[in-house]
Amino acid sequence: MGFERTIEEINEKIRSGKVVVVTAEEIIQMAERDGYDNTFKKVDVVTTGTFGPMCSSGAFINFGHSDPPIKMQKVWLNDVPAYGGIAAVDVYIGATELSETKGFEYGGAHVIEDLISDKPVKLKAISYVTDCYPRREIETYINRKMLNQAYLFNPRNAYQNYVVAVNTSDRTIYTYMGILFPKMANATYCSAGQLSPLINDPFYDTIGIGTKIFLGGAQGFIVWEGTQHAPSVARNERGIPIGGAGTIAVIGDLKTMSRRYIRAAVFERYGVSIYIGLGIPIPILNEKIFKNVLVRDEDIHVPVIDYSVGRRKRPVLGIVNYKQLRSGSITIRGKEIKTAPISSYKMAREIAQELKTWILNGKFFLTNYVHPLPKEQNVKSLDINTIDDLEVEV
Amino acid sequence: MKRDVKGKNQKDVFTKRVMLTFSRRLVSKPVMYRLIKEYDIAINILFAKVLPNETGKLVVEFSSTDEKKIQKGFSFLKSLGVKIEPISKEIIRDEENCIDCGACTSVCRSQALSIDKETFELIFDSNRCVLCEMCIHACPMRAISITF
Ligand code: SF4
Ligand code: SF4
Secondary structure, three states: OOOOOOHHHHHHHHHOOOOOEEEOOHHHHHHHHHOHHHHHHHOOEEEOOEEEEOOOOEEEEEOOOOOOOOOOOEEEEOOEEEEOOOOOOEEEEEOOOEEOOOEEEEEHHHHHHHHHOOOOEEEEEEOOOOOOOOOOEEEEEEOHHHOOEEEEEEEEEOOOOOOEEEOOOOOOEEEOOEEEOHHHOEEEEOOOHHHOHHHHOOOOOOOEEOOEEEEOOEEEEEEEEOOOOOOOOOEOOOOOEOOOOOOEEEEEEHHHOOHHHEEEEEEOOOEEEEEEEEEOEEEOOOHHHHHHHOOOHHHOEEEEEEOOOOOOOOOEEEEEEHHHHHHOEEEEOOEEEEEEEOOOHHHHHHHHHHHHHHHHOOOOOOOOOOEEOOOOOOOOOOOOOOHHHHOOOO | OOOOOOOOOOOOOEEEEEEEEEOHHHHOOOHHHHHHHHHOOEEEEEEEEEOOOOOEEEEEEEEEOOHHHHHHHHHHHHHOOOEEEEOOOEEEEOOOOOOOOOHHHHHOOOOOEEEOOOOOOEEEOHHHOOOOOHHHHHOOOOOEEEEO
């Protein structure tokens, strides 16, 4: 149809209150009701959302200096170790780090949630003494208002699609995909499907480094490709990767986030993780982008993986789509298996709605990315090498 | 112990839910069959488990149009040495902390927990709950607990 828009035009419409924004779910019904062409011409922005466990998350914090000052070498927040091997009072607290006193029931994710909830957090640090930093240890309480900076910096979030987990063994297994009963008695999946950010822009035409996003109830940014970003995964006829593919690294101000969208999680006999609420607006710049946001649950295929195999490569038992998964059961190898989600579709919906409201109210403007995400790349694996294996021959 | 009238079209049906504990000796005897045949009680076994010491535990729902029949059934069970305990435990979901993820539904074999297909909210139907307590462990928000 040749019709195109620019981000600048969309932002102008946000300013003048004329912008048309719908969620990735609403656009599907709208295109059915009003027709493909009308919908394409009418809609400026489509919002997406997801709310699921994203282990690869954490926060940078700067505490400010005590008197006398300390170079914090080993640091704990509510008995959860934080990484202090950077400047004197900077630390990184990882979401999956476990408490030294409460084990699996409390971890870095809980520290982050407590900070976001404005709760006091116990800070303890020890160190070696130098002329610059004479103090040997410190124990005090902090909250997020007292911190110089506190921002989430999540190396891998918003996986573009994922997998379905089952267990073919004879014993119950405890995984980050939940509790899996023996003999494939249940199956779990974890994606917002048709609402998921990277599923709606499968080739990263609008999503890239510098894109402004919804992160934990605040405005954040994509800062890099996520770790294990693997866009070269096999794709279906719509271009949707069949399994985990693209990922993003994101940043956002913990001080303005809300507990509603950042929640600590405990996976039984697995450990601590964190649910991250994340939403990305997709500007409908051209017809290709428009076609992509019409994706439905039935267009998204996902492999069913046997989690009882404790190896890097686990067997694929079949391929299903999200419509089947949301129906409550799938059939694998002739067996009907009950399905259940791990990520919250209700919250994904809420996030897409919230982001839409921000844009409609002129609180959120769209950005052009400053650099694209890699479009071809595979994930590498780790082999056990000797130094000789890596020695370069001269 | 009275859990009386429930359900939509079952106005005149009495239902009682109890936990039965019985010894090894009884595990293999057709006790339930006799309750159905001789005492005319409808029986719904919600949960069954044989412990390593071969003690059996059953959560059973007894229903009958005549409450006396259920009482007679209980007397019969007691005469066999079966321990009968009313179920007063209850599964509680802390709605403030629930994020409607659905992780708990994956371990609920009795369909007491499910995700609504329209609103995607968690639904808990306590009438179906057999108190297996699996959901307590499966909830990543630790939002499910049990009362005594
Ligand atoms: S205890 Fe939980 S998992 Fe078990 S039946 Fe009741 S609701 Fe379902
Ligand atoms: S697992 Fe917990 S948080 Fe998730 S839906 Fe069930 S009760 Fe709610």
